[in-house]
Amino acid sequence: MGSHSLNPLAIILIASLATAFFFIYGLIGWNMLLSFTKSMGLITSYELAGLAQYVKAGSDAVFHVSLKNNLMLITLFIPGSIGLGLLLAVLLDIAGGKGEALYRTIYLLPFSLSFVITASMWAWMYNYSYGVINTLLTALLGRAFQINWLGDPNVALYSVILALIWQFSGYTSLVFLAGIKSVPESQINAAKIDGASTLQLYTKIIIPQLKPWILSAFVVLMVFALKAFDFIYVLTNGGPGVSTYVLALLMFRRAFFETDFPYGAALATILFTMVISVVVPYLLLSSRREEK
Amino acid sequence: MAIKTTYAVAIAVIVTAALVGGVLYYYYTTVLARPRANLLEIYHWWTSGGEKAAIDALVAVFQGKYPDVGVIQSPVAGGAGYVMKAVMKAMVAAGEAPDAFQVHAGYEMKPYVDAGYLDPIDDLWSQQGWEEVFPPVVKDMVKWGGHYYAVPVNIHRANVLWYNKHMLDRYGIDPATLETWDGFFEACEKLRAAGISHPIAMGGIGKWEIAHALEQIFVSQGIEFYQDLINGKLTDPNDPRLVRALQIFHRYLDYVNPDYATLTWDQAVARVIRGEAAFTIMGDWANGEFLVAGKVFGVDYGAIPAPGTKGIYVLVVDCFERPRGAKHPENSIKWLIVVGSKEGQDAFNPIKGSIPARLDADIAKYGPYQQQAINDFRNARYMAPSIVHGSGAPEKFASAFNDISSAFASNRDISAACRGIIDAINAARDEYVKEWRLY
Structure with a gap:
């Protein structure tokens, strides 16, 4: 076989990619089309209705709540997961040697569990009367400090975010730990010879070099913050009231519970646009970096 | 290089076409031609x-x-x-x-x-x-x-009040006094005075458990009111029947376990089974929970229509x-x-x-609870389709009703809830195509 012959595996790969391309992007396209039509309920029509479904989103009070909650996830959940992940990674790095593999497994475990399982578990921990968290608070501070984690609309979203940070920080710590390991030994030794303290070593030498790792974790977290669904569906179902609704949950409710498919399609398209506007710049940025 | 890529793409297209064509050919010649399996x-x-x-x-x-x-x-x-x-x-x-x-x-x-x-x-x-x-x-x-x-x-019945019979016996509460909300709340007060701080068990993690309780309170405001509600005929947020129902629910929630937002319906029933609460309002699928726990109907637990709904059978129907x-x-x-x-x-x-x-x-084929239910069903003065369980009102209203009930359980704002109900009816206005005749 000469170097010009094509690997048959490559052909199959390309063929299946082409098929997948059709089924994924074709269906995304169909979903977008649906959002602009005069379809009603389960009746599909291809007569165009313009932006009617998007105008509907503008006047849907729950849409505004959901959008706000997605933004809250972005502003609290992402920095929280990155911050905690960084802290864990540094601690793991310092501890080094023995226990590292064990701790790494322990930290990654939450991320490998299904959201449905962890959400049910958190529901127990957040239980007002018997939950482990309120039991601890009562033991430490007294009854007055019990918090109605999931029953108070002013608290519930923060409870969701706290639990999500727990679930994701193991993953981010692993990403950052890999980043820390990739810092050249020579730089670290040089800093040590210059008399840098451990704190200085991390803040001045190592963490500044983690930028690409933080960026990639950021994009993953961002996409999750936008499409978050199952964890919230199980933990609060958007409640109390509508206080923990997010866009994906709203889309599911409107499309499948109220059989408003075109409106569901419009919400999906809005969500898709938001995700794309995060992912595409990242891909462009990282491909440009590779070219360098 | 460019030629190689062109070849690759061309071959990929051919392979894809061959794959799809092959599957279609197989489907049309073999699958469709084959005598259909019975x-x-x-x-x-x-x-x-x-x-x-x-x-x-x-x-x-x-x-x-x-x-x-x-x-x-x-x-x-x-x-x-x-x-x-x-x-x-x-x-x-x-x-x-x-x-x-x-x-x-x-x-x-x-x-x-x-x-x-x-x-x-x-x-x-x-x-x-x-x-x-x-x-x-x-x-x-x-x-x-x-x-x-x-x-x-x-048929499952939605408007059932389940009680722990041992607790009622111990505190001298006659189930016959639970037929009205006044009698029911009196019993709750009595239990609370005896140290049972939350005599009513309720779930709420899926929201519908809360809406389920409120629905039965709506039914207790009379079949005319409930018919108006499910026919989308309510227009006034100050409708005294609507306000009264929310007032009852407000009082009801005072006796409910504060951890309801984290409980499923069966966890709420378990509170009654364990004797941590005396009452729960839930559809009669709850009977299975008592049976699995080894409890005997009429000995360990009992069931009567939710207060104010005697003679009415609230229907949950699969078809x-x-x-x-x-x-x-x-x-x-x-x-x-x-x-x-x-x-x-x-x-x-x-x-x-x-x-x-x-x-x-x-009727001989059924257990003791079901026999009582069959009798109630046959002698029911009125039957009413449940909203929460998909029958009575348009899906859009039912979905909003869950959110309104869940919000009310935490903010206890009666006028906001009444307003919310009327708004939800108006939002689903076009979908009220059925005219229920319940009486």
């Missing part, structure tokens, strides 16, 4: 132990009559069909309807009927004599535009229908005949814990 494919959400045994018993009746038909059950797990609702709408819209699928009678059928995905089965109804054996409101629940579109298989374009339409009809038959219903319901939708069931 099958019946049904979808339902009865996946838990007792539920599965019940549907298996119904399928066994079918197979006894039609041994040559192979039955494919496709159960979709997920409480109260929340998951299957999504699956089925997607399947039906894609033209892949099975031969029959479970659906709640009433408004949950509407999207399918509107889009023409169900066949009317009026002939079957008259031929099987079903007109005579189902009560009027139940018949109305599967009727759209004057045509029958489904056959009810069972099957014939989807248009079903692959085995004859078997679909055979299945519906079994589903609607006395034999089929008396095989399914004793195990499921519900009662037959027919009025001529063989």
